[in-house]
Amino acid sequence: MRQSQLFSKTRKEAPSDEVSKNAQLLIRAGFIHKEMAGVYSYLPLGLRVLKKIENIIREEMNAIGGQEIELTALQNKELWEKTNRWDDSEVDVWFKIANDKSIGLGFTHEEPLTRLMTEHIRSFRDLPVYAYQFQTKFRNETRAKSGVMRGREFLMKDLYSFNADQAGLDEFYEKVSDAYKRIFERFGFGNNTYKTFASGGAFAKYSHEFQTVCDAGEDIIYVDEAKKIAVNKEVYTDEVISDLGILKKDLVEKKSVEVGNIFKLGTRFSEPLGLTYLNEEGKQVPVVMGSYGIGPARSMGTVVELLSDDKGIIWPREIAPFSVHLLCLSESVRAHADALYDELISRGVEVLYDDRDLRPGEKFADSDLIGIPVRFVVSEKTIAENKVEVKQRASPDSELVLTEEAFKLL
Amino acid sequence: MRQSQLFSKTRKEAPSDEVSKNAQLLIRAGFIHKEMAGVYSYLPLGLRVLKKIENIIREEMNAIGGQEIELTALQNKELWEKTNRWDDSEVDVWFKIANDKSIGLGFTHEEPLTRLMTEHIRSFRDLPVYAYQFQTKFRNETRAKSGVMRGREFLMKDLYSFNADQAGLDEFYEKVSDAYKRIFERFGFGNNTYKTFASGGAFAKYSHEFQTVCDAGEDIIYVDEAKKIAVNKEVYTDEVISDLGILKKDLVEKKSVEVGNIFKLGTRFSEPLGLTYLNEEGKQVPVVMGSYGIGPARSMGTVVELLSDDKGIIWPREIAPFSVHLLCLSESVRAHADALYDELISRGVEVLYDDRDLRPGEKFADSDLIGIPVRFVVSEKTIAENKVEVKQRASPDSELVLTEEAFKLL
Numbered sequence: 180m181r182q183s184q185l186f187s188k189t190r191k192e193a194p195s196d197e198v199s200k201n202a203q204l205l206i207r208a209g210f211i212h213k214e215m216a217g218v219y220s221y222l223p224l225g226l227r228v229l230k231k232i233e234n235i236i237r238e239e240m241n242a243i244g245g246q247e248i249e250l251t252a253l254q255n256k257e258l259w260e261k262t263n264r265w266d267d268s269e270v271d272v273w274f275k276i277a278n279d280k281s282i283g284l285g286f287t288h289e290e291p292l293t294r295l296m297t298e299h300i301r302s303f304r305d306l307p308v309y310a311y312q313f314q315t316k317f318r319n320e321t322r323a324k325s326g327v328m329r330g331r332e333f334l335m336k337d338l339y340s341f342n343a344d345q346a347g348l349d350e351f352y353e354k355v356s357d358a359y360k361r362i363f364e365r366f367g368f369g370n371n372t373y374k375t376f377a378s379g380g381a382f383a384k385y386s387h388e389f390q391t392v393c394d395a396g397e398d399i400i401y402v403d404e405a406k407k408i409a410v411n412k413e414v415y416t417d418e419v420i421s422d423l424g425i426l427k428k429d430l431v432e433k434k435s436v437e438v439g440n441i442f443k444l445g446t447r448f449s450e451p452l453g454l455t456y457l458n459e460e461g462k463q464v465p466v467v468m469g470s471y472g473i474g475p476a477r478s479m480g481t482v483v484e485l486l487s488d489d490k491g492i493i494w495p496r497e498i499a500p501f502s503v504h505l506l507c508l509s510e511s512v513r514a515h516a517d518a519l520y521d522e523l524i525s526r527g528v529e530v531l532y533d534d535r536d537l538r539p540g541e542k543f544a545d546s547d548l549i550g551i552p553v554r555f556v557v558s559e560k561t562i563a564e565n566k567v568e569v570k571q572r573a574s575p576d577s578e579l580v581l582t583e584e585a586f587k588l589l
Numbered sequence: 590m591r592q593s594q595l596f597s598k599t600r601k602e603a604p605s606d607e608v609s610k611n612a613q614l615l616i617r618a619g620f621i622h623k624e625m626a627g628v629y630s631y632l633p634l635g636l637r638v639l640k641k642i643e644n645i646i647r648e649e650m651n652a653i654g655g656q657e658i659e660l661t662a663l664q665n666k667e668l669w670e671k672t673n674r675w676d677d678s679e680v681d682v683w684f685k686i687a688n689d690k691s692i693g694l695g696f697t698h699e700e701p702l703t704r705l706m707t708e709h710i711r712s713f714r715d716l717p718v719y720a721y722q723f724q725t726k727f728r729n730e731t732r733a734k735s736g737v738m739r740g741r742e743f744l745m746k747d748l749y750s751f752n753a754d755q756a757g758l759d760e761f762y763e764k765v766s767d768a769y770k771r772i773f774e775r776f777g778f779g780n781n782t783y784k785t786f787a788s789g790g791a792f793a794k795y796s797h798e799f800q801t802v803c804d805a806g807e808d809i810i811y812v813d814e815a816k817k818i819a820v821n822k823e824v825y826t827d828e829v830i831s832d833l834g835i836l837k838k839d840l841v842e843k844k845s846v847e848v849g850n851i852f853k854l855g856t857r858f859s860e861p862l863g864l865t866y867l868n869e870e871g872k873q874v875p876v877v878m879g880s881y882g883i884g885p886a887r888s889m890g891t892v893v894e895l896l897s898d899d900k901g902i903i904w905p906r907e908i909a910p911f912s913v914h915l916l917c918l919s920e921s922v923r924a925h926a927d928a929l930y931d932e933l934i935s936r937g938v939e940v941l942y943d944d945r946d947l948r949p950g951e952k953f954a955d956s957d958l959i960g961i962p963v964r965f966v967v968s969e970k971t972i973a974e975n976k977v978e979v980k981q982r983a984s985p986d987s988e989l990v991l992t993e994e995a996f997k998l999l
Contacts (some may be wrong), residue, residue, distance in 0.1 A: 186656055186718040188709050212705050215692075220705060221659040223720075229659075246596055249631040249639075251624050252662070252725065253742045277687040278729060282625075284694075294631060294816050295622050299598050308596040315662065315725060319688060332663045 180501070181520075182533045185209075187222045189545050200395060201480035202326030204492055208548045210500075219333035219476075223548065227500040229334070232475040233313055233363045235497060235526025236336045239358040243351075245311045245338055250288050250295075252315060256281040261451045272318040284317035289470060292339050300466060302457045303343050303556040307351065311338035314474070315588035317341050325397060328436060328480035340469040341449075343458065348443060348467045355471045361391055361437050366478050367495025368485055372438065373409035375400050376423065382445030385414070389439035395484040399435055401430035409435075436481050444468040486573075492550030493572050502589050508539045508558035511520045516557040519567065519582065528589055547572070555585060590911070590928075592943040595619075597632045599955050608807035610805060611890035612736030614902050618958045620910075627733025627741035629886075634959065637910040639744065641690075642885040643723055645775045646746045647908060649768040653761075655721045655748055660705075662725060668700050671861045682728035682998050694727035699880060699972050702749050703858045710876060712867045713753050717761065721748035723885070735807060738846060738890035744918040750879040753807050753868065758853060765881045771798055777905025778895055782848065783819035785810050786833065792855030795824070799849035805894040808847055811840035818847075846891050854878040896983075902960030903982050911941040912999050914961035918949045926967040929977065929992065940998055953967045957982070965995060 187209030196211060197203050202219070205211045210225030219231055237247065258372055259265035265283070267273060276282040285291070292310065300308060317333045323331050338355065342348045356374065363372045368391050375390040390400045390409060399412040403425045410419060410430070449455070449465040458464050479498075484491045493498065503523065507516030516534070523530040531551060533542050539558075546554055556568040556577070567585045570577035580588075597619030604623060607613050608675040612629070615621045620635030631639055647657065669675035675693070677683060684694040695701070702720065710718060726745045733741050748765065752758045766784065773782045778801050785800040800810045800819060813835045819841070820829060830837055856875040859865070865873045889908075896903045904910065913933065917926030927943070933940040941961060943952050949968075956964055966978035966987070977995045980987035990998075 184656075184717070186706075186709050186716075186720065209709075212708070214663065214701060215665055218661050218663045220661055220701065223656045223658060226659050244594070246594075246633045247636055248633060249636050251628050251630055251742050253625065253628045253727070255625055273688075274692075275687040277685040277690060278683075280687060282684075291624060291630070296596075296623070298600075299596050299619075305596070305598075310596065317663070330663050333973055398910070505875075 180531055182253060182531055183535050185223060187224060192466070197326070198324055199326035199328065199480075199482040200487070201328060204325065204483050204487055204548075205480075208492060208550070211327065212420065217320055217329060219327055219330065224500045225479075228479055228494070228498055229475055231498045231500075232366065232478055233334075233336070236362055236473055236475065237313075239362050240309075240311050240336070240338060243309070243354045243358050244307075245309045247311050247312065248292075248310050250285070250291050250314055252284050252317060254283050254285045254291065256283065256295060258452075259283070262290055262448060264290065272320060274317045274319050285314075286316055286318045287470075287472075288314065288337055289339065289448045289468075290452065291482055293452045293454050293468070295360050296341055296466070297452065297454050300341060300454065300456055303459055306341060306343045306456060306466070307309065308341040309338065309351065310341075311336060311471075322397075326480050327476040327529055328395065328484075329397070330476060333474060333476050336473045336475060338471040340471070341454075342467045342469075343456070345445075345467055347471050348445075349351055352441060352443060352469055355469075356387065359441065359471075359473070362473065363389060363391070363438060363478075365497045367482055367498065368438075371485060373400065373402055373407065373434075373435075375409040375411050376414055376419065377411040378413050379443065380447070382447050383443040386440060386442040388437045390435040391438050391481050391485070392433045393436045393481060393484050394434055396434040398435045399450075400433055400435045401428045402433055404431065405429065414522075425464070436477065436484075439471075439473045441471045444470055448570055476497070487550070488545070491548035494550045494552055496552050499550070499552050501551050502529045503553045503555055504546050504549065505530050505532045505541050505555045506539075506546060506557065507532070507534055508542070509555060510536075511558060511564040512557050512562055515562055519555065519557060522582075526586065541579075554587060590941055595633060595941070597634060599958055607736070608612060609736035609738065609890075610758055610897070611738060611893040614897055614958075615737065615890075615894050618902060618960070621737065626889050627730055629737055629740065630981075631803060634910045635889075638889055638904070639885055641908045642776065642888055642909075642927050643744075643746070646814075646883055646885065649666050649753065649772050650721050650746070650748060653719070653764045653768050654717075655719045658702075658720050660695070660701050662694050662727060664695045664701065664858050666692050666693065668862075669693070669787060672700055672858060674700065680857060682731055684727045684729050695724075696726055696728045697880075698722070698724065698747055699749065699854065699858045699878075700862065703862045703864050703878070706751055706876070707862065707864050710751060710864065713869055716751060716753045716866060716876065717757055718751040719748065719761065720751075721746060721881075722973065732807075733807065735870055736890050737886040738805065738894075739807070740886060743887070746883045746885060748881040750881070751864075752877045753866070755855075755877055758855075758879050762851060762853060762879055765851050765879075766797065769851065769881075769883070772883065773799060773801070773848060774903055775907045775989055777892055778848075779909065782810060783810065783845075785821050785834075785845075786818040786824055786829065787821040787850070788823050789853065790857070793853040796850060796852040796991070799846035799851075800846050800849045801891050801895070802843045803846045803891060804843040804844055805893050806846040808845045808996055810843055810845045812843055813839045814841065815839065815872070825912050834954075844886065846894075848888055848891055850884045851881045852879060856881055900954070901958035904960045904962055906962050909960070909962050911942075911961050912939045913963045913965055914956050914959065915940050915942045915965045916949075916967065916984060917942070917944055918966060920946075922967050922969060922972055925972050929965065929967060932992075933996075936996065938996075966991060
């Protein structure tokens, strides 16, 4: 894409009411726009990153047998009363509708999907079922000060598993756990991310969170770095620590972001909502469920918090808005830069081409702020040597290489 | 995809409270699920169709210079008061939030996008800008009885144009009009669709709707079939008719569905929201806007209303959930059918493979109901002749053809 066509502009200052680093940088670089506290619109660059994150998750969910669906935001009181999650004293993040008090905006989707499945799951032959969606959640959070890491309106990938028995759930739970590890590696922060023991609720001793160590995190975890085990503060007790075979003296307290969670629900929802099936012995028994979440925008925010410097963002390759940022440094070399742009496009490379009539300094500053991982510069100097200047965003050094060699770096 | 893995089941009866043909068929075939009046979830088959519709629109919007973004559902009172569209006496479809009366759910997005653009459009050099999104709208419709054709929560493609002057708007408006024609042709109902004169509001004599002639439609249009001109009932006056150079005696009344609309907004939103730019004479002048909508789900419903028979749906090729439905008729031919499935997959064909252990009659009935445009049948008879039975969903006849010939039909 030609940058002269891109409508978003970079800016030197973030809005004064924005305190989080991720939102400050994403707004300054023209990726997002703040509508109100915890509510952000996505501009072309931001939407490209979000879609790449979404596609990585989609690939990994499809690989373990997930079927994509899309449920609705509008939810009915009567359904949620059956599981005792309608009343504001039970769930305090509901947005409810003023002109129709029996409607609220879904903050999660166990209830509607469980009810939906009663129409499709009848016999053991219909199991297992794994269904997931990318769907907008609404949560009336009082503390929405972490930028895109805690939205009041945000996209979520939520997967739900429906198995015949606990053994089936246990097996699938491990598959999701492995898929989540792959996802966070592809997002570029796998090394900082710990599968963390957390509270299991009524039906399991533990659930697991994927916690990424990050100063901007709102959570506290205790990490045994040698054993790669972490424990959420909420279950950091002597009993749990001995249960896990770790020692208090080996645990280090860290701030972290919950980038994903996996949860064994058992029959918490299938029983009150009547999701049963006829087993091989001809008996009606409840389906055994699990739920598994990742917030794409929170992942995007975590990347910005972790992988940025004083000049701007440094996107990891797989989720960068473009693979390469091509800069034309002067009018005199425009024909050369245009030709290189055309060549990149014809090779199927995703390229942002800064063809604007601006001073080189402004182009370099914008390029560092936007954070595309590889930069190609065309200038009089590079043309004289019949080369292109290549710089990795994460590295301070650039080098002159032959164009053919430069293509190989992408 | 193997149909044995697809979780959705077909059903013989639609819910008794569902009166529209499109929702009845889509529910029976396992494409959608009704959450409440005018609120539908998308199951795997339905989501595949919706995504194909979305991608056709995306391709055509990108081709005319559209940049994709994503705005938010949550909207602030203060913004909408500036254009006098917050009060329920002005706009009667708002869903507003009970616990925070200053927040509503966007029923359209002129206001937030206009405000957003004040941060990116400053000079004539920044124009034109064309931005579009696929975003969920919320409208508290009292009459939500047309299935997916009139939802209270529904996906909408809304494009907004920002031009320096009326001439720029006029030119782009025609480009969108042409793109819309291509889109409705690709959806399979271009022939039934008329660009229809409708009310232009305060800033233009006319706007245009794209109206598809359909018995399930909620609109009335008057069509001059020879001249391919149509007029919406709301502007069906002697003055308008003479204005358009048509004769009342040539006009036929038809029921129709509004599948798209294009609207010249002028400065209706840019003036109250302060979206101005510095023109070449150094003067601050308001940006000239247009808005352009298509409802993907409404288009999907229109296809079902128009292209179905007593056995089920007949999807047009470009928006079908799969390109071919492969049926294995008995256990004895499973190895052959499996091999053909693998061959189709390796050729990149989107295939739904009915590998279930069911009687042939049930498979044929499901196949007709789901409506994939081409069916391949593998049976003892076809194998004896070393062929495959091919049937177009829209045609009553099938034929036996060599496998290699069958591939060419896809």
